[in-house]
């Protein structure tokens with residue numbers, strides 16, 4: 001996930017966090033556990049395989065290890081090679097004209113800045129295989145700065161681990177998907193979504209054949225370290241027909257999926273941005289920012305692996321439905337915001353207020369939270385929300401995102 005815009009509205013191109021009301025500066029100690037490197041095993045087909053918690057964990061520990069140097073520069077190249085090996089091991093076909101990698105080339109100088117990595121699983125139905133579902137996650141992070149490693153375990157080894165496990169589950173399913181599915185690791189997200197921007201400009205298939213784009217960025221923690229049960233999903237406002245699939249995929253999973261509008265965030269915080277601009281239906285999954293966001297303390301031992309596994313299974317469920325349904329909900333130009341969004345924001349505000357001291361929430365912020373919470377409780381009890389009420393909720397949520405995190 002790339003940083004917030006600074007409060008003066010100027011974007012920080014280096015991907016660092018902009019000026020904030022309060023910076024939580026945690027210099028974490030570098031206690032890495034190089035545990036659980038997955039032993040190569042021969043993949044076997046299963047009826048309906050699912051993302052596996054132990055493999056997700058092993059993948060996060062691998063990508064966040066010092067060997068990958070915070071996945072920038074040489075470390076970024078190493079991470080891309082690691083993804084190529086993973087795709088090859090799953091016997092997925094290369095996405096880019098026989099190659100697994102797409103060099104990201106600077107327009108004027110021709111310099112190669114980084115590389116996206118992609119693989120495909122061609123759909124089984126001849127009538128539908130020209131339609132595509134994308135499952136993606138950025139693999140780059142902040143590198144090593146002044147000798148200090150930024151491991152980026154949540155941001156975004158967690159998302160990459162999900163993407164590889166979804167790829168594995170689909171590749172080894174007894175019943176392959178009807179539509180084609182591509183699996184993408186984006187590079188250079190942290191510097192300003194370079195990888196995904198380059199991809200949409202140089203897509204290997206026409207974007208009007210992409211029925212759904214899914215990305216996940218930071219799915220292993222909890223918003224503010226306190227919203228334990230929640231994963232948030234944005235983008236369904238442009239394709240509300242996806243919501244029943246999300247709900248069905250989340251049923252009986254130990255995670256709560258909170259629907260939010262993408263306008264909760266002040267700018268495109270992750271790789272869904274370039275796809276949204278092209279009106280490709282998208283879903284963006286994230287558990288949100290936490291005190292170790294973009295610090296050396298974003299280490300693999302801080303992640304909640306049962307939660308990461310549950311989220312990965314929810315995403316797989318959505319992908320399976322989208323890949324084999326008769327039709328996929330089209331882009332809805334007028335955003336549709338459900339009442340459940342107010343329920344989600346209410347729960348978040350409640351959790352923040354409960355942990356007010358630990359999160360060092362000041363009195364003016366607490367006042368705003370309390371006030372908004374009271375209104376949200378009335379809205380939820382009434383069972384409807386007016387555009388004006390939503391605007392108020394949106395302003396409060398945006399302010400909290402910037403001021404508290």
Ligand SMILES: [Zn+2]
Nearest residue numbers: 001002155190
């Ligand atoms: Zn980030």
